[in-house]
Amino acid sequence: MLTIRNLCKTYANGVHALNDVNLDIPRGMFGLLGPNGAGKSSLMRTLATLQDADRGSATLEAEGGGHIDVLRDKDAVRRQLGYLPQDFGVYPKVSAEDLLEHFAVLKGLSERKQRREVVDGLLRQVNLWDARKRNLGGFSGGMRQRFGIAQALLGSPRLVIVDEPTAGLDPEERNRFLNLLAEIGERVAVILSTHIVEDVTDLCPTMAILNKGQVLLTGRPVDAIDALRAQVWRKQVSKAALAEYEANHTVLSTRLVAGQPVIHIFAPQSPGAGFEAVAPDLEDVYFQRLRQHAKAA
Numbered sequence: 001m002l003t004i005r006n007l008c009k010t011y012a013n014g015v016h017a018l019n020d021v022n023l024d025i026p027r028g029m030f031g032l033l034g035p036n037g038a039g040k041s042s043l044m045r046t047l048a049t050l051q052d053a054d055r056g057s058a059t060l061e062a063e064g065g066g067h068i069d070v071l072r073d074k075d076a077v078r079r080q081l082g083y084l085p086q087d088f089g090v091y092p093k094v095s096a097e098d099l100l101e102h103f104a105v106l107k108g109l110s111e112r113k114q115r116r117e118v119v120d121g122l123l124r125q126v127n128l129w130d131a132r133k134r135n136l137g138g139f140s141g142g143m144r145q146r147f148g149i150a151q152a153l154l155g156s157p158r159l160v161i162v163d164e165p166t167a168g169l170d171p172e173e174r175n176r177f178l179n180l181l182a183e184i185g186e187r188v189a190v191i192l193s194t195h196i197v198e199d200v201t202d203l204c205p206t207m208a209i210l211n212k213g214q215v216l217l218t219g220r221p222v223d224a225i226d227a228l229r230a231q232v233w234r235k236q237v238s239k240a241a242l243a244e245y246e247a248n249h250t251v252l253s254t255r256l257v258a259g260q261p262v263i264h265i266f267a268p269q270s271p272g273a274g275f276e277a278v279a280p281d282l283e284d285v286y287f288q289r290l291r292q293h294a295k296a297a
Contacts, residue, residue: 001024001025001026001027001060001061001189002023002024002025002047002058002059002060002061002070002159002189002191003023003024003025003057003058003059003060004021004022004023004024004025004047004056004057004058005022005056005057005058006020006021006022006055006056006057007020007021007022007043007046007053007055007056007057007058008020008021008053008054008055008056009039009042009046009051009053009054009213010054016212016213017039017042017213018039018042018043018046018053018056018213019039019212019213019214020056020214021039021043021056021210021213021214021215022215023208023215023218024218025189025191025206026189026206027185027187027188027189028185028186028189028190028204028205028206029181029182029185029190029192029203029204029205029206030189030190030191030192030204030206030207030208031192031194031199031200031203031204031206031207031208031221032044032191032192032193032194032207032208032210033194033195033197033200033207033208033209033210033286034195034209034210034211035195035211035290036195037212038195038210038211038212038213039210039211039212039213039214040163040193040194040195040210041086041163041164041193042213043193043210044083044085044161044163044191044193046058046071047070047159047161047191048081048083048085048161049070049074049077049078049081052071053071056071057069057071058070058071060077060080060158060159061158062076062080062158063080063158068080079108079155080157080158080159081157081158081159081160081161082149082151082152082153082154082155082157082159082160082161083152083160083161084145084148084149084151084152084160084161084162084163084165085163086163086164086167088144088145088148090136090137090139090144090147091136092135092136092137093135093137094135094136095132095133095134095135095136096123096128096131096132096133096134096136096139096147096150097119097123097132097133099136099147099151100119100122100123100147100150100151100154101115101116101119103151103154104118104119104154107154107155108155109154109155118154122150122153122154123150125150125153125180126146126147126149126150126180127146127176127180128143128146128147128150131143140173141168141169141170141173142169142170142172142173142174142176142177143173145165145166145169145173145177146176146177146180148165149162149165149177149180149181149184153184157188158188158189159188159189159191160184160188160189160190160191161190161191161193162181162190162191162192162193163193164193164194164195165177165181165192165194166178166194166196166199167196178199178202178203181203182203185203192204197281197282197283197286200221200282201221201281201282204221205220205221206218206219206220206221207219207220207221207224209285209286209289209290211289211290211293212293214293216289216290216292216293217285217289221282221285224282224285225280225281225282225284225285227285228266228280228284228285228288229279229280230277231266231267231268231280232252232264232265232266232277232278232279232280232284233264233265233266233267233270233271233275233276233277233278234262234263234264234265234275234276234277234278235262235263235265235271235274235275235276236257236260236261236262236263237260237261237262237263238260238261239260239261242254242261242263245263245265249265249266249267249271250265250266250267250288250291250292251263251264251265251291252264252265252266252283252284252287252288252291253283253284253287264278264284264287266284266288266291
């Protein structure tokens with residue numbers, strides 16, 4: 001369990017990246033949803049000990065009992081942490097096997113035989129064994145991300161943080177990568193920071209929605225979806241009428257179907273003629289919270 005209380009971070013330019021963030025993150029996959037600029041990366045970097053918070057606390061359950069102060073005992077955190085940042089660079093002329101072994105040395109695996117066993121095991125786990133001798137410069141985006149997970153798993157971490165891991169991956173690589181994350185989440189806490197709603201719907205038993213540094217919702221996706229039952233309505237409208245609907249209703253989303261907008265509206269009862277009730281999904285929840293937050297601001 002990772003416990004975060006009243007975490008705040010303001011940058012020198014005045015941007016309030018984190019504003020009293022409170023979260024309880026259990027073992028398993030935890031989805032952190034939010035648009036660009038929501039504060040997701042700021043939270044991830046703080047938990048990964050790459051930057052300091054202004055105030056607040058974060059504690060991680062340690063192996064064998066006790067707790068680690070994430071904000072103050074950074075060396076202890078790093079021994080328990082695996083981190084795959086949004087921009088994960090590799091040495092293009094080095095093989096996957098050699099670079100992972102180099103990272104293993106940096107992680108403290110000094111005994112050669114044990115290090116070899118760990119590296120071989122991780123390459124097999126992330127399905128890169130057959131490509132272990134290839135230079136990383138020839139890897140696809142999905143292969144590089146799987147290599148990134150392999151390095152994040154060095155040292156058997158209790159907390160794994162992945163920041164926007166599926167951005168730019170094709171559907172097949174994305175599915176392969178998400179399946180790998182789900183397997184890892186059976187054993188440790190994995191924070192999946194993303195703006196892709198489907199990733200959270202498919203993988204995460206618990207989640208939070210973050211926007212402008214504030215937590216808008218936390219809990220189980222299924223509960224959040226249930227809370228919107230019979231309150232989401234759909235209608236195909238003309239492009240000329242779209243602005244009027246946006247002005248008079250809470251329009252959650254707009255998609256062009258056969259050249260005409262199809263809108264989803266949040267309302268406790270039918271917004272008018274031609275609307276049909278639809279079963280909500282996590283995307284409706286996500287946009288409803290963002291619209292609600294924008295109105296309250």
